[in-house]
Amino acid sequence: MNLELIKTVEQALYREARLLDQERYHEWVAMLTDDIHYHMPGIETRYRRDKTDQVHDLTRMAYYNDNLEDLKKRLRRLETGTAWSEDPATRYTHIITNIEVIPTEKEDEVLVYSNFLAYRNRNEKDQDTLIGNREDIWRKTTDGYKLAKRMIILKQNVLLSKNLNVYL
Amino acid sequence: MKIEKFKDNGRYDSYMNLDEGWLDRRVFWEQSIYDREMEQIFARCWLFVAHDSQIPNPGDFLTTYMGEDGVIVCRQKDNSVKVFLNSCPHRGNKVSFADAGNTRRFVCNYHGWGFGTDGALMGMHEEYCYDEGDIDKSKWGLKQVAKVGNYKGLIFATFDENAPSLEDYLGDFRWYLDMILDNEEGGTELIGGCIKSVIGANWKFGVENFIGDAYHAGWTHDSGARAMNNGQPFPAIDMKNSYHASVNGHGWEFGTEGVGDLFLLGRPKVMEYYNKLRPNMAERLGEMRSKIFGSVASASIFPNVSFLPGISTFRQWMPKGPAQFELKTWVIVNKNMPDDIKDEITKGVMQTFGPGGAFEMDDGENWENCTQTNRGVVTRREKLHYRSGISRRIEHPELPGIIYQGQYNDANQRNMYQRWLDLMHADSWGDVPERYDPRLSGKETMGPKAGLKTA
Numbered sequence: 001m002n003l004e005l006i007k008t009v010e011q012a013l014y015r016e017a018r019l020l021d022q023e024r025y026h027e028w029v030a031m032l033t034d035d036i037h038y039h040m041p042g043i044e045t046r047y048r049r050d051k052t053d054q055v056h057d058l059t060r061m062a063y064y065n066d067n068l069e070d071l072k073k074r075l076r077r078l079e080t081g082t083a084w085s086e087d088p089a090t091r092y093t094h095i096i097t098n099i100e101v102i103p104t105e106k107e108d109e110v111l112v113y114s115n116f117l118a119y120r121n122r123n124e125k126d127q128d129t130l131i132g133n134r135e136d137i138w139r140k141t142t143d144g145y146k147l148a149k150r151m152i153i154l155k156q157n158v159l160l161s162k163n164l165n166v167y168l
Numbered sequence: 169m170k171i172e173k174f175k176d177n178g179r180y181d182s183y184m185n186l187d188e189g190w191l192d193r194r195v196f197w198e199q200s201i202y203d204r205e206m207e208q209i210f211a212r213c214w215l216f217v218a219h220d221s222q223i224p225n226p227g228d229f230l231t232t233y234m235g236e237d238g239v240i241v242c243r244q245k246d247n248s249v250k251v252f253l254n255s256c257p258h259r260g261n262k263v264s265f266a267d268a269g270n271t272r273r274f275v276c277n278y279h280g281w282g283f284g285t286d287g288a289l290m291g292m293h294e295e296y297c298y299d300e301g302d303i304d305k306s307k308w309g310l311k312q313v314a315k316v317g318n319y320k321g322l323i324f325a326t327f328d329e330n331a332p333s334l335e336d337y338l339g340d341f342r343w344y345l346d347m348i349l350d351n352e353e354g355g356t357e358l359i360g361g362c363i364k365s366v367i368g369a370n371w372k373f374g375v376e377n378f379i380g381d382a383y384h385a386g387w388t389h390d391s392g393a394r395a396m397n398n399g400q401p402f403p404a405i406d407m408k409n410s411y412h413a414s415v416n417g418h419g420w421e422f423g424t425e426g427v428g429d430l431f432l433l434g435r436p437k438v439m440e441y442y443n444k445l446r447p448n449m450a451e452r453l454g455e456m457r458s459k460i461f462g463s464v465a466s467a468s469i470f471p472n473v474s475f476l477p478g479i480s481t482f483r484q485w486m487p488k489g490p491a492q493f494e495l496k497t498w499v500i501v502n503k504n505m506p507d508d509i510k511d512e513i514t515k516g517v518m519q520t521f522g523p524g525g526a527f528e529m530d531d532g533e534n535w536e537n538c539t540q541t542n543r544g545v546v547t548r549r550e551k552l553h554y555r556s557g558i559s560r561r562i563e564h565p566e567l568p569g570i571i572y573q574g575q576y577n578d579a580n581q582r583n584m585y586q587r588w589l590d591l592m593h594a595d596s597w598g599d600v601p602e603r604y605d606p607r608l609s610g611k612e613t614m615g616p617k618a619g620l621k622t623a
Contacts, residue, residue: 041361042361042362042363043361044266044267044268044361044362045265045266045267046266046267046268046269047265047266047269047271050266050269050270052360054361057360059359059360059507059510059511059514060359060360060361061359061360061361061362061363061497061498061499061514061518062361062518063363063518063522063523063524064518064524065514065515065518066515066519070515070519073395073396073434073519073526074395074519074524074526075395076394076395076399077391077392077394077395077526077529078391080390080391080394080395080399081391082390082391082394083391083529083530084388084391084530084533085529085530085532085533085534157267157364158364158365158366158494159363159364159365159366159523160365160366161365161366161523162365162366162367162368162523162532162533162536163365163523163524163528163529163532163533164522164523164524164529165524165529
């Protein structure tokens with residue numbers, strides 16, 4: 001795997017994180033392919049012997065199981081001016097680590113593993129820390145690398161927050 | 169100003185006046201009131217524990233809470249359901265750490281005491297340590313609830329053997345419940361899995377919001393409504409043809425336009441599906457109920473289950489102390505719907521009423537602050553206003569229960585707190601007054617004639 005490609009993809013991930021920190025959602029959406037699948041399954045605590053596929057079964061409950069139009073709908077809320085719980089604004093930091101870039105059978109796509117720590121602080125002292133893994137497909141386009149697929153595995157059973165106004 | 173110190177003597181008349189329409193904020197804050205709620209309400213009422221579809225096969229189980237008591241809900245070989253404490257009678261450890269699964273045994277990690285799927289004690293590690301006469305295994309199983317009941321797929325349990333039958337507990341609210349549980353042949357199911365989140369608010373704020381608070385929707389959720397439907401605002405409310413209905417502390421607020429909640433889901437295919445189904449619905453449930461279903465509406469079953477008929481979010485507020493609850497979120501669909509409609513509904517619900525949903529995000533913030541402001545000793549002695557629509561009570565020939573006109577109303581909330589007060593004061597179920605005239609006791613709730621005053 002050539003180092004330049006790894007560096008290019010890493011930079012795309014860091015740029016994405018910065019756009020999310022700064023609530024620059026239009027620019028974030030521009031980094032997604034038209035056929036994006038953005039998925040964060042809800043994972044119950046089950047015994048090891050239990051073979052229920054809680055990760056890939058798309059008919060099960062999920063925090064996100066979105067295509068581009070679905071994501072745009074969610075983001076539209078922020079543009080209405082009446083998303084009361086977003087004003088005053090939430091303060092975000094996304095920390096992205098453990099990036100691995102792996103070639104796929106498709107020449108223009110790479111598989112990218114990464115870990116995230118998303119910190120969120122609001123109003124006086126509301127704060128949440130979300131930690132987990134991501135498994136992405138990034139695709140080379142004439143506009144640079146774009147996110148085509150993301151699977152997010154959050155490490156909490158009960159989401160220890162009142163909501164999820166953050167993209168991971 | 170007279171400063172009264174809070175003293176909990178088990179009488180709460182002075183903390184609310186529902187004829188005047190106010191509540192004292194301490195009912196949302198004081199630990200001793202919360203402790204009494206656990207005893208008087210959660211240890212006595214029928215509580216939702218599972219949907220049939222979550223545990224279809226023998227050995228299927230899930231763990232949940234009745235109040236703060238952890239329980240296991242398990243399907244038996246004869247297809248019945250048993251509910252017992254998730255706590256070993258030896259030293260008290262949990263016997264299951266999973267949210268759900270299938271098993272032949274529940275075995276305690278501490279000393280290896282093993283229990284059957286019916287909760288009976290089967291044996292233990294190094295059983296020879298017990299001499300003859302040390303233990304009668306038939307008496308040391310997992311503690312069973314007093315009664316288990318089922319209404320059209322919803323499984324309820326109660327710790328109180330003197331509780332009324334589930335049918336009487338739900339009363340004429342069954343007429344309303346049929347709209348979500350029985351609007352199509354085959355009944356309902358929950359989509360697999362469960363999303364849980366923690367909200368730093370008193371559990372009653374969630375329940376009362378769904379039981380009657382249509383009023384908040386157009387304001388709190390302006391952004392959500394516009395997001396889901398290309399900038400269109402919340403549907404207009406018709407105060408003449410919309411209602412609050414309350415039965416035994418349960419409540420349903422609704423319009424009769426048939427499309428408001430379906431519109432808010434933001435999924436045109438789902439709207440189309442129900443509009444096609446509507447003539448059948450009218451045959452099953454009557455014209456009136458077929459017009460209520462799908463309207464701007466929300467409902468709660470006392471004490472802690474809520475849902476949105478039409479939007480199809482189904483949820484339970486699990487109390488975790490006076491200033492915190494855990495919210496369990498499911499999606500309820502008709503079993504016989506095609507897969508693509510189930511998929512549309514599931515996605516729609518998670519985009520509106522999941523933790524990342526366009527509506528949900530603004531709710532949690534409100535309830536947390538409604539609760540946490542009461543940290544202030546002066547603030548918490550102040551009253552909250554619950555008087556909206558207090559003079560709009562009507563008799564309705566087609567609608568059973570206590571009916572108020574106009575869905576912008578605090579009526580269901582007042583009636584919920586009346587039930588709360590009745591239960592907090594009652595030494596036994598016999599002391600709990602019936603506060604409405606039942607039309608459907610012992611009667612069929614389906615069909616166009618059910619629920620009519622003259623039927």
